[in-house]
Amino acid sequence: MKAEIEKPIDIVIGKIDGWIDGFISMIPNMIVAVLVFIIFMLLAKWGKKLAVKLFSKTSSNTALKNLLSTVVHGTIMGLGLFIILGILGLEKAVTSLLAGVGVVGLALGFAFQDIAANFVSGVILAFRKPFRIGDVIEINNVMGKVLRTNLRVTVLETFQGQEVFIPNKELLQENIVNYSSRSHRQIIVESGVSYAEDLEQVESVVRDAIGKMEGLIRKDEIVFDYDEFGGSSINFNTRFWIEYPGEPGYLNMKSKAIKAIKKALDENGITIPFPIRTLDFGIKGGEKLSQMLVNQDEED
Structure with a gap:
């Protein structure tokens, strides 16, 4: 009975002695691992600063700069972790860790496709700078x-x-x-005049009115063109250039141009017609409006 009890105790003591011997034999490797960890911490810190410095020369995107520095820091520390596990003889743990990272990355890729697409697009936009x-x-x-x-x-x-x-x-x-990538922008003002007007006079009046406005650039490039025969008017476009962005702003200048054209046409007796609709009830057997009024008068 005594022998049966002593046997498992000897096994436990042997296991403990083995662990102690293994721990003692691992002390040099552990010291090296600690040194490697410190070295990689310093390398990660230096690499992060270098990444920020280099990226700042190509882009001012703060979010992307922080992300890049974090990725560099994490990559260096991850490499250090794998080396440390190898020094400690934990190669199987390294293999398992890499496999786990691969599976998790694949799962996250499927689950967050839109987020990943927006993330990659944000990185590209930061460099392309449209x-x-x-x-x-x-x-x-x-x-x-x-x-x-x-x-x-x-x-x-x-x-x-x-x-x-x-x-x-x-x-x-x-x-x-x-609209801000260039230093100028064209304004187009659409209008129309009566069919009875002298079109050469209309063009001269409108060009003169626009040319006198403050805030224009390239005054020799004012474009006037008749566009179409409208339902009640001959329509035309007036095009001119302004500084953009700048003051006065786009909408302000367009408003000024409309008022200037209207004032100039009024001063020269040129009509800007409005649509007129004629109602004829006599089409296809119906009773004309004039006949309806006559009949109404006779009844009265």
């Missing part, structure tokens, strides 16, 4: 000033004061109209 903060852009019939951008969305402020959050994926896939 617009900057403060630019006036238009995408998918939404027009406004760029307030801020991050790795998921870009925020526009419309001229009505609302904030619109646009996923970066759409900005990369759709056409972007950037």
Whole structure:
């Protein structure tokens, strides 16, 4: 009975002695692992600063800069972790860890496809720079000033004061109209005059009125063209250039141009007609309006 009790005790003591011997034999490796950990911590810190410095020369996107520095820091520390596990003889743990990371990454990729697409699009937009903060852009019939951008969305402020959050994926896939990328913009004013007017006189009056406005650039490039024979008028377009963005603003200058054209046409006795609709009840057997009035008078 005594021998049966001593046997398991000897096994336990042997296991403990083995663990102690193993721990003692691992002390040099553990010391090396600690040193490697400290070295990689310093390398990660230095690499993070270097990434921020290099990225700042190519882009001012703060969100992307922080992300890049975090990725560099994490990559260096991850490499250090794998080396440390190898020094400690935990190669199987390294294999299991890599396999786990692969499976998790694949699962997350399927689960967050849109988020990943917006993230990648945000990175690409940060380098391509199709617009900057403060630019006036238009995408998918939404027009406004760029307030801020991050790795998921870009925020526009419309001229009505609302904030619109646009996923970066759409900005990369759709056409972007950037009204601030050039230093000028053309204004088009549409109008019309009566069929009875002298068209040469109309053009001269309108060109003179626009040319006298303050805030125009390229005054020799004012364009006047007749567009069509309308239902009650001969329609024309007047095109001219202004500084953009600048003061006076686009809408202000367009309003001034409309008032200047209207005033000039009035002063020269030129008519801007409005649509006139004639109602004829005599078509296809109906009774004409004039006959209806006659019949009404006779009844009275």
